[in-house]
Amino acid sequence: MAEGSQDSVAPALSPWEQALIDFFMQVSQFLGLPKSVGQIFGLLFASEQPLSLDDIAERLQISRGSTSTGLNYLRRFDAVRQTFVLGDRREFYQAETDTSRIAQSFLADQVDPDIESWGERLRFGRQMLELAGPLAGAKPEFTAARLAVLDQWHGDIAGAVKLMHEHFRRPPSGGGQPDSSTGEKHARG
């Protein structure tokens, strides 16, 4: 229903909202993201209607700054859908429910760059060592063996990441139910 109460009143989170916020807060911290990101996503996920930045900040009692930053994260991962409400200049957000989509973006933005950077670093280090030769301070055979291990490390991890990409490329086992009940049209005049 339409919110009867006006400003300054903290609308008190329902248990439903609270549970989802807590849940995604944990997920967020597991992924090494600020907890506010999880909070925001949780609130959006719990909400049937799209919410504006101010809605979110007010409901969660966090600053607009944090909210803005958090929404940026979520946008980066395509974890949030931006919807436009007629007659309202503000931007409204709702939670993306497609896991694959989010996971792919997350991998691309948060994981791939690191893996790639490690690869570069390894290549560089190897070059340096090959140039410096035995001067580096350790036995050549030993360093050679270590370099081999490093390559294995990198290849192994990169392989795991590739596997994740593939896993999230295709829709999961459940069979794609297009989430009918969420498809409410809200853009009203």
Added chain:
Amino acid sequence: MAEGSQDSVAPALSPWEQALIDFFMQVSQFLGLPKSVGQIFGLLFASEQPLSLDDIAERLQISRGSTSTGLNYLRRFDAVRQTFVLGDRREFYQAETDTSRIAQSFLADQVDPDIESWGERLRFGRQMLELAGPLAGAKPEFTAARLAVLDQWHGDIAGAVKLMHEHFRRPPSGGGQPDSSTGEKHARG
């Protein structure tokens, strides 16, 4: 008895050591672990001989407390091998080079518990909602749809984790080179 250098001189890290320490420090931070953990592993990885806790603390110029804590982490993940040197009461460590082994332990210790905890939390939340029914403050069809999405989330992620487990269960593509040059035998237990 066999104490060669008892002075306070920090032996100055070689470029080889420095490079590896930096590298694993980055990996460590990526994984959400204290950077000292990465430093310690890097130093061990760079060193042909096993090192004692004091060796590590001294070379890295970090406190014994941090070193002890860091070594605990590494032991948890089987990222470190404990070796016993004859005539020395202290414990010596060297880096485990088998990626699979480390990855498996890491998954088991750092990832699996979270996934499981999420699962519990979801089951619990679902129960609560089913009991509370429409009282929870949102339309039943909507909450039902959301719960379905949550299940998909969890299953999807759990699937990814299982995939990782499988990936690291078997030795990686490279064909098992038994790491001959590292296989130095010193008093084992």
Added chain:
DNA sequence: TGAATCGTTCAGAAAAAAATGAATGATTTG
């Protein structure tokens, strides 16, 4: 048994990360 050596633990210090909120720039409305 007593002195010495080891490794761990934990309260406090230091460092790092995140949140805040006012200033900023951009866009729209009257």
Added chain:
DNA sequence: CAAATCATTCATTTTTTTCTGAACGATTCA
């Protein structure tokens, strides 16, 4: 065009994490 609305940015404050180092218990050695 000026006023108003909106989202972002950034210097500062707050919170969280990590490191430190001395105290402690355990073990070994003489």
